[in-house]
Amino acid sequence: MNFASDNVHGVHPKVLQALSDCNEGAMGSYGADPVTVRAEAAYRELLDAPDAVVRFVATGTAANALVCAQLSPSFGRIYCHESAHIHRDECSAPEFYSHGAKLVPLSGAQGKFGPAALAEAIRFGKAGSLNDGRNAMVSITNATEWGTCYGPSEVAALATVAHEAGLPLHMDGARFANAVAGLGSDPAALTWQAGVDVLCFGGTKNGALAAEAVIFFDPARADGFDYRRKQAGQVYSKQRYLAAQMLALVEDGLWLDxxxxxxxxxxxxxxxxxxxxxxxxxxxxxxxxxxxxxxxxxxxxxxxxxxxxxxxxxxxxxxxxxxxxxxxxxxxxxxxxxxxxxxxxxx
Amino acid sequence: MNFASDNVHGVHPKVLQALSDCNEGAMGSYGADPVTVRAEAAYRELLDAPDAVVRFVATGTAANALVCAQLSPSFGRIYCHESAHIHRDECSAPEFYSHGAKLVPLSGAQGKFGPAALAEAIRFGKAGSLNDGRNAMVSITNATEWGTCYGPSEVAALATVAHEAGLPLHMDGARFANAVAGLGSDPAALTWQAGVDVLCFGGTKNGALAAEAVIFFDPARADGFDYRRKQAGQVYSKQRYLAAQMLALVEDGLWLDxxxxxxxxxxxxxxxxxxxxxxxxxxxxxxxxxxxxxxxxxxxxxxxxxxxxxxxxxxxxxxxxxxxxxxxxxxxxxxxxxxxxxxxxxx
Amino acid sequence: MNFASDNVHGVHPKVLQALSDCNEGAMGSYGADPVTVRAEAAYRELLDAPDAVVRFVATGTAANALVCAQLSPSFGRIYCHESAHIHRDECSAPEFYSHGAKLVPLSGAQGKFGPAALAEAIRFGKAGSLNDGRNAMVSITNATEWGTCYGPSEVAALATVAHEAGLPLHMDGARFANAVAGLGSDPAALTWQAGVDVLCFGGTKNGALAAEAVIFFDPARADGFDYRRKQAGQVYSKQRYLAAQMLALVEDGLWLDxxxxxxxxxxxxxxxxxxxxxxxxxxxxxxxxxxxxxxxxxxxxxxxxxxxxxxxxxxxxxxxxxxxxxxxxxxxxxxxxxxxxxxxxxx
Amino acid sequence: MNFASDNVHGVHPKVLQALSDCNEGAMGSYGADPVTVRAEAAYRELLDAPDAVVRFVATGTAANALVCAQLSPSFGRIYCHESAHIHRDECSAPEFYSHGAKLVPLSGAQGKFGPAALAEAIRFGKAGSLNDGRNAMVSITNATEWGTCYGPSEVAALATVAHEAGLPLHMDGARFANAVAGLGSDPAALTWQAGVDVLCFGGTKNGALAAEAVIFFDPARADGFDYRRKQAGQVYSKQRYLAAQMLALVEDGLWLDxxxxxxxxxxxxxxxxxxxxxxxxxxxxxxxxxxxxxxxxxxxxxxxxxxxxxxxxxxxxxxxxxxxxxxxxxxxxxxxxxxxxxxxxxx
Known part of the structure; x- marks a missing residue:
């Protein structure tokens, strides 16, 4: 009877099996292997996003923090909910990776903030002096830290506000599968079709050993990301085992089941x-x-x-x-x- | 016939088996699990270092870069061989993690530098002005990037020079097992008994999926390392699977075989x-x-x-x-x- | 009738005169000049702190951010008032210089927080997991951002709480002179005698051109600070002109007048x-x-x-x-x- | 008889006078003052670059390191001469500000490297794996650390190689005036007309108190630079005094005299x-x-x-x-x- 977290549980047997299945023989290192190629393609297909750049890392903190560094300069303002994992639970990894970006917490009921609160915060950041830093990105968590979900129209309303200010929208989807399942939504409808620019698609909390996908719907936003991931020590030399986990999850809809x-x-x-x-x-x-x-x-x-x-x-x-x-x-x-x-x- | 690298090959069956063996049931996250406890103890025993602090990360770049950040301030000088992985092959991860430390490359035949070259470099750094940065640490790779090995007396000679200047000695042991095997040496004799302060003990190149151990022989040097590792996004929530790999390698001397x-x-x-x-x-x-x-x-x-x-x-x-x-x-x-x-x- | 800020006004004539007065002849660079020696000594004397390390920088943001980097690791928690300049007005310079430290804002009336609020926040940080970061330092502003002042006993009460948790206390004294004048206090009584460990003593807002002093009452806390300041590009080659400003302010009590x-x-x-x-x-x-x-x-x-x-x-x-x-x-x-x-x- | 450096000498009387001349009355802070406006315009005119973005900072290290951070990501490769100030004499400030960029030193006689050496280095960086980092920028020093000068055609040859690889060319002009004087060249001909993208125009070594100009010939390259400078603690609140120094230098050709x-x-x-x-x-x-x-x-x-x-x-x-x-x-x-x-x- 352990309800402490979804990460106290083990690895789903099919994920473990996938590790064995790709174990035979020599393969290119650092992602130059067929498993990685297949897994990246599978996520593009799942999300109906043929141009997306898909990359795998081992932890959710790494996924989120690397995205913050990718989307925000050191002097950027990152808007998120006051309960957001990136603000509360990652030992200031986003600040570390971005070299100083300011997490600006927004309040709102049930772990969510709405377009009005976001617009007001962005307006303040825009009107501010150099002292306040520069508006850089918006991050939402779905499912939220309170186990609630933003539906597609809620996401779209936030994306509209963000985009009007020229800011990209990041979705921390450590429990993305639970959001999709809970909403009965479609992965594409809940993300890029609603205006999400970058998605962290969680695997670990949903049966993987340690694997997350970072998905840039606009490839231009991924420029340099491979170097960033390497410099962070987040590139496996035996990348196939990271990819195999994520591949196992999407095959036959396992992730959603x-x-x-x-x-x-x-x-x-x-x-x-x-x-x-x-x-x-x-x-x-x-x-x-x-x-x-x-x-x-x-x-x-x-x-x-x-x-x-x-x-x-x-x-x-x-x-x-x-x-x-x-x-x-x-x-x-x-x-x-x-x-x-x-x-x-x-x- | 693939001789491109030791990381093009897969995972040893016993390591894979170990992942399955620890899969049952709920366990504490982030290292609060019995597998991690057992694995850390096993490495302390293997190295005859009962007080050592042992921590696991997934990649060699992460292991090395975190150690550089732990041992060097942003304005530190890190002495290493000009062929060192930390200098040549990690996309300046040590500079990133340490926030600017200067890698000072030393030359020397067969991938090794000797105590005289090291002493001369340290002397220059010590005599220098603020402009030169401050001497911070010495790093050697064993086995080296040229597949050669520093024997215990060679390590001791370098450690003496480093310690006389108050600098800790780090050993990048991505291929530590190969060095021990090649030298017919003893892990303790080749490390702390010869003056090594921090060892990165490689698993990935030697049959693991993605696992390395960072070992601080003096626990005082590990102060804050757990936070550093967390902030870096290098702590698995399901830590047991990282530990299980490293544990499988030391059981029955598999690593050495x-x-x-x-x-x-x-x-x-x-x-x-x-x-x-x-x-x-x-x-x-x-x-x-x-x-x-x-x-x-x-x-x-x-x-x-x-x-x-x-x-x-x-x-x-x-x-x-x-x-x-x-x-x-x-x-x-x-x-x-x-x-x-x-x-x-x-x- | 400009009441926008104290930094819209010019430089006091005596400070300008001091620049001329030290202009003759060649002097050692980077602080190896007699003006710097004299100015550092003058601040040690003013504060009755013969062992203190005194260093000059040009801006208050640099002074504060360098101190944050000196006292907090990248994974540190820095406690300050929610209105604090380091939190609100420095474009996240403390996060940048410290490489990710988390500013934890405390609320409290009139720009001040009290020992109970501080103790509670520290307790939370101490009880927290790795996710929360590690308690690192406490920062107060005196005079505060609301133009109010912490008296010596108020400072002492906060210092007691900080020190019991092993944390140093920093005082952002961009308007330190105004606090001393307002309280009718003594510089020593308001700082190290009340438990302040590091003081940023402002000059710019009080008639200097661009000059602040950073004062470490315990020299051990200043270890490496000269390198840090150099690496930050905050060391003047012609350091005498920075020192001369601060020297002019303390001569004949000008700063207090x-x-x-x-x-x-x-x-x-x-x-x-x-x-x-x-x-x-x-x-x-x-x-x-x-x-x-x-x-x-x-x-x-x-x-x-x-x-x-x-x-x-x-x-x-x-x-x-x-x-x-x-x-x-x-x-x-x-x-x-x-x-x-x-x-x-x-x- | 002090020939130790050009920074052991004082401030030129006309520069000191300029500080007095702008001392009267209240002016906007942080650059919102007429002296700054005039000084920025004067440098645009001097360089015949009406669209250039001109900003002032107090030290050469700050100027160079901020430019490195502006032009290179943390995983960038910065090509420079092995004797370059940014590589040898700034306490790894460029690595600190850029958060890890790799300075790649090139050799060459008399403190200069030529287009062939540069092309070869860039080719290597381009062919390299993620491990090597990504080509980011080229930096030359003029006059060089050896007191020699790159003439306009030499600069142009390097700029051509850099630009063909998509890399911007930075000129560290701590002694730019001496280069212009030595070559009998024209400031525009030696910089943007020869392909220089960003110039650090030194004032301190040439009679200023502490002042340098950073000049982006293409305004697009300056995007966010004001925030970066602020976050670095390099923005004077009383900016007029920084600007006044640089203005005094260009009036009546003082800098060149x-x-x-x-x-x-x-x-x-x-x-x-x-x-x-x-x-x-x-x-x-x-x-x-x-x-x-x-x-x-x-x-x-x-x-x-x-x-x-x-x-x-x-x-x-x-x-x-x-x-x-x-x-x-x-x-x-x-x-x-x-x-x-x-x-x-x-x-």
Whole structure:
């Protein structure tokens, strides 16, 4: 019963199998291998983006930070939600890779900000003096850090504001599969067709070992990116194994099956919690549940080995309800959800 | 017959197996898992260094560049051989990670520099003005870029010079296993007992998928390294799979068996080339052969599909001998060496 | 009637004279000159800090950003007020120089934060994971961006919290003279005796051409700073002219006379505004007045050429009072204050 | 008799006067003042470049390093002479500001490299893998570190090679005035008409207090440079004083008069040394003399207080000739040259 994160779980068997399948014989290093060629093509096809530049890296922090460095100068302003992973959870990797860009946090309910808040922030940055830095890019997370999703029209509204100011729109898709599954959307409709310029398409949280794709829908934006990735120490010499993971995920729609599984578990968990006297802090739209749990339910669950995070790592006052984050994944089993709900209900 | 590099070959079956073996169940992220604990301990034991701090990253460039950033300020001078990977082959990753440190290349035969050359360079740096930057660290590669090895007494002589100037000694051991195997040395004797302060212990070139260990023999030198690695996007969330690779390599001495295999193939190749009318540019001491091949032998080999690099990527004059680099690996087969030698001999 | 900033005014005649006075003959470059030696000694004496390391740079942004780089690693957390110049007004120079440190803004009334808020923030940073970065330093501005001052006991309370967590305390003293004058305090009592570890002592806003002193009370903290300053392009070859400015300011207490003059003008301005029907947003404690002005008073003043900033650059609603910032300086004349007050009163 | 450097001398009286002349009254900060406007225009006119972007900074290191950051990504290759100031004497400021660019030193007689050497280096960089970084820019120094000059046709030949590879050409003109004076050339002919894209036009070594101009002949190349300069802490709030220095230099041709004076002194010194039994290492073409002096002449001069650098700071063997660098400046007096020559001749 581990709901701490989607990254506490292992690698999907088909992904592991793909590593074995490409293991035979010598291949060119640093991406000059047929597996990488095939995997890059597969993502272009999946996203219906024949001209896109697709590159693989091992971690989400690397993917996001490299994109920030690619799209923002050192004196750039990067607009994101105040809960954004790039702002809160990456040890200032974007600042490091970009050499000083300023993350400008925007607030907004349920982990999302809207076009009005963005327009206002951009306007301020534009009117500002040299002291304020220069507007550089906009970043949204989908699914968000609160497990909610921006739908295509919401993305498009933000893209319109960004583009009117000449700024590219980045989507941190560490849980992109969960967003697509949750929205019942189409990957192209949710990204470039809505105005996303660069997408980080997560693999690790969705069954890969350690793999993410960075996708530049406009190849001109990828100029020099291969050097940047190399200089960052993010290019595998045996690149085929990075590509093989991502390839395994898109073959036969595995990525979406896994995300649907995770999302379904979260939905069931959310409903069960409400029935058990808890309440949801935000709606469950992907694979995360943010809930208020009665104190005794929480204590019972913990005592029986359920693992999850108290939100904001705050110690709750005795007897008071606690706010928790529960994350499901491709590997979450039915019985784990059942067991947790039983515990919460005191059954 | 691919002798282009040791990284064109795949992953050793035992390493792949180790990935499967640790796949079951949920584990803590970012290194808080039992596999990582076990693997770090295994390297401390292997190196007879119970206090050492051991950390894993995926690429050699990341390992080296992070160490440079850890040991040198932005205004530091880093002494290395002019052929060093950190100076020539990492897209200035050390400069990037350290934010500007100056790589000061030293010359010396067979990919090695000696204590006198080092002392002279350090003396110049010390006498210099602010304009010259400040002496920061010394880096050697073992086995070297020329496939030669520094023995323990050679390392100790350099360490003495470095330490007298207050500088730490880093060993880039992307092919450390090949050096240990070639020298018949002991890992501890070749490193901390000879004065090495930080070792990058390569896994990828020796049968891993993508894994290197960074080992700080003095834990005080590792202060803050975990943050640095995180900020660099070099921490896997599913860290167990990085650790499992490195653990598989040290269990039952696999790492040394594989390196001996590679070295033996190189030795046989070198001897065969001499018998076939070629000549060695440097002695074969690890898993690389640098040789002058008669023009017709080279053309025959290439025509029949042998893959290897012309050294310095220079186009040879027609009819003239060519200088080539041939790299063997854990996966190089007896018959591949035989076939290449047959081709070179015109048999 | 220019109250836009203290940097719109020129250079005090004694400072200009000092440039001429040191102009004769050849002197050593890069600080190896007697003027620099004398000026550094003068600041050590002024601050009663015989062991302090004193260095001069030309701009406040350089002074602050170099100190941030000196005291924080790239993965550090720098605590400051949300209105701090290093956070809001330096084009992310601290992030650039430190290569990615995270400025963590604290809120608090009147441009100041207190020990409880600081302790809470530090506690969070300490409890956090690698994702949050590592606690590195605390920075306060005195006089603050709101023209208020931290007194010695307030500084000491913050220093205690910082030091208990092992963090150094930096004071951005771009308007340090105004704080000392406003508080009637002693430079030593307000800095190292209260626990300040590094002080940026401003000259430019107080009558210099372009000069600031960076003062490390513990010489160990200055290790390598000369290289850092050189690498930043912040070392004058003709260093005597930088030193001469700062020397002129401390001779015969000029710095304090100028600050008292500026503060007195601000005090008179503040009182006059209240009499004229305006109100003060914060008390006037140094050389800045933040006030709400009746709409018609503001329009009259502007129409007659008074220059000052609307606060937050917000366009006021028609007829509504406006919030303005008025800055006085060593060069503000009595009649300018009188004229502005007359205009505001409609006299 | 100080021939150590051109920066040991003071500020020309007309430059000092210019500081006083612009001291009256309030002016806009950060460059929004009429002196800056006038000075920028004066340099555009001097260089017959009406569209050029002109910006002022205080030090040559800042000027060069900011340009490197402007023209090269972190993974760029910057081609320069092995004696170049940016490579040898700026504490790796270009690497720091560009965040890792690789300075690739070219050799060549008399401090200059030719188009063939440049073409060969660029070809290598272009053919290289990601490991080598990407060709980014070419930098030449004029007058060179050896006091020689590139004439317009030499510059044009290098510019042609650079531009054919798509690379901009930067000229480090810390001693640009001396080059113009030495060549009897025209500033436009020696720069943009010969293909220079960005010029650092030195003021400090030629009588300014601390001032250099950075000139982008194509305004598109200056995009974002103002932010970069601000983030670097290189923007004076009282910018008028930086501009006033540079303005004073160009008014009435002062810059050229001063350079001619310095060059004439060097020429006379060089001729005198040859007559005194010494020999020139390179021809005297600007304001530096590199000479081999008989041991006794050198000892006599030193004993009587002559100040200059032994070249490469090497201690000469007793009785052997020594190689020295002698630098003249706008402030070098006739009698100083006479006195030194008398000493060398043993008169």
């Amino acid at each position: 896994l995300a649907r599984h995770a999302n379904a578990a979260a939905t069931r968990l959310g409903q069960g919690i409400e029935q058990a006297g808890g309440s949801l802090v935000v709606p469950v739209e992907a694979n995360e549940v943010f809930a208020r749990l009665p104190s005794d339910a929480h204590e019972r669950a913990r005592a029986h080995g359920a693992v999850y995070h108290l939100w904001q790592d705050e110690l709750p006052a005795p007897g008071e309800p606690v706010t928790v984050r529960l994350v499901t994944s491709w590997a979450t089993r039915e019985d784990e959800v059942t067991d947790l709900l039983d515990l919460l209900r005191g059954a | 594989l390196a001996r295999h590679a070295n033996a193939a190189a030795t046989r190749l070198g001897q065969g080339i001499e018998q076939a009318g070629g000549s060695l540019v440097v002695p074969v001491e690890a898993n690389e052969v640098f040789a002058r091949l008669p023009s017709d032998a080279h053309e025959r080999a290439r025509a029949h599909g042998a893959v290897y690099h012309l050294w310095q990527d220079e186009l040879p004059a027609p009819g003239e001998p060519v200088t080539v680099r041939l790299v063997t690996s854990w996966a190089t087969r007896e018959d591949e060496v035989t076939d290449l030698l047959d081709l070179l001999r015109g048999a | 100028l600050a008292r003059h500026a503060n007195a003008a601000a005090t008179r301005l503040g009182q006059g505004i209240e009499q004229a029907g305006g109100s003060l947003v914060v008390p006037v404690e140094a050389n800045e007045v933040f006030a709400r002005l009746p709409s018609d008073a503001h329009e009259r003043a502007r129409a007659h050429g008074a220059v000052y900033h609307l606060w937050q650059d917000e366009l006021p609603a028609p007829g509504e009072p406006v919030t303005v910032r008025l800055v006085t300086s060593w060069a503000t004349r009595e009649d300018e204050v009188t004229d502005l007050l007359d205009l505001l009163r409609g006299a | 001063l350079a001619r004076h310095a060059n004439a002194a060097a020429t006379r010194l060089g001729q005198g040394i040859e007559q005194a039994g010494g020999s020139l290492v390179v021809p005297v073409e600007a304001n530096e003399v590199f000479a081999r002096l008989p041991s006794d002449a050198h000892e006599r001069a030193r004993a009587h207080g002559a100040v200059y650098h032994l070249w490469q700071d090497e201690l000469p063997a007793p009785g052997e000739p020594v190689t020295v660098r002698l630098v003249t400046s706008w402030a070098t007096r006739e009698d100083e040259v006479t006195d030194l020559l008398d000493l060398l001749r043993g008169a």
